[in-house]
Amino acid sequence: MSDSNTTIFNNPSSFILLGIPGLEAAHVWISIPFCAMYAIAILGNFTILLIVRMEQSLHAPMYYFLCMLAVNDLVLSTTVLPKMLSIFWFNSREIEFSACFTQLYFIYCFSMMQTGVLVALALDRYMAICDPxxxxxxxxNAVVAKIGVAVLLRGGLLMLPRPFLETRWPYCRSNVIAHTYCEHLTLLKLACTDIRFSSNYGLLVVFLVTVPDVSLITFSYIQILRAIFSLPTKDARLKTFGTCSSHLCVILALYIPSLFSNFTHRFGQNVPLHFHVITANMFLLVPPKLNPIIYGVRTKQIRDRLLHLLTHKGT
Incomplete structure (x- = not known):
């Protein structure tokens, strides 16, 4: 007997995003904190860019790298949030085939760029403290520009083969993605072909990018801490450590949600699906919101300039 309820999908023209499976009735309420995070990310990162542009004393490598991080955060959060909110508010779940892979490319490309900018910031702090x-x-300025171009090219070129090849795969299992965005592992499960190349290439990218980036950041801060503890007085140690504390907080804000999301995905087989989806969203949405807050609060030059702008407008 033929199964008339079974639909065969062969290269669908679009995918269906379910949002947060199991919590569909609460989508409107869930959208409130997500919308607030997006608003904070947009306002905070644009404020950082505006302050650095207006304040001549902030035209230095650290703040140029900070602007790169702000632009990266703006692109990354805008790649995910508008579509997510349209799902929550308007039940607009359909995403075109090409748009899905474009979103996927931007997510992985700019996530990779984010770690590259953190390496550049670690280099800046290392030079400022260990070899001032x-x-x-x-x-x-020329070297800073070259570093920025290198970070951009590394992320853009290393991630290009995956969507280029995966858009040519047959997708015949389903066109439903149980997520708020086009998540890579979920898409791979829909493909009706050998996906070993993509899996192996993903491991290669992790080896070529994540391992060197984490190693360079770790090495930089080992040297920085050695230099700090060799200072003669406690006040000098605290003052010097304060100059790189913001960067350390940003690193933790990026890697802690990332590690938590990866661990729950790989080892949390009994964890509800909606929890996996929420943790994956936190990995993408928390850093763009926290980065401008951390630098705005902990960096005196930015904090003073922001207070000056606010008080000047109030007078």
Whole structure:
């Protein structure tokens, strides 16, 4: 007997995003904190860009790298949030085939760029604390621009093969994605072909990007901490450590949600699906919101300039 209820999908023109499975009735309420996070990310990162542009004293490598991080956060959060909110508010679940893979490319590309910018910030702090006399001669504007281009090209080119090949795969199992965005592992389960290349390429990218980035950041801060603890007085140690505390907080804000999301996905087989989806969203949405807050609160130059702008407008 033929099964008339079974639909065969062969290269669908669109996918259906379910949002947060199991919590559909609460989508409107869930949208409130997500919308607030997006608003904070947009306002905070644009404020950072505006302050650095207006304040001549902030035209230095650290703040240029901070602007790169702000642009990265704006693109990353905008890639995910508008479509997510349209699901929550208007039940607009359909996403075109090409748009799905474009979103996927931007997510992974700019997530990779994010770690590259953190490496650049670690390099800046290392030079400023461990070799301050050569900081301005090595990290010139031209070198900063080259680092920015290298970070952009690394993320853009390394992630290009995956959507280029995966858009040509047959997708015949279903066109339903149990997620708020086009999540890569979920898409792979819908493909009716050998996906070993994509899995192996993903491991290669992790080896080529994540391992060196984490190693460089770790090495930089080991050297920075050694330099700090060699200072003669406690006040000098605290003052020097304060100059890189913001960067340390940003690193933790990125890697803690990422590790938590990966662990729950790989080892939390008994964890409800909606919890997996929420943790995956936190990995993408928490850093863009926290980064401008951390730098705005903990960086004196940015904090003072922001207070000056606010008080000047109030007078």
């Amino acid at each position: 006399l050569r900081h301005s001669t090595i990290l010139t």
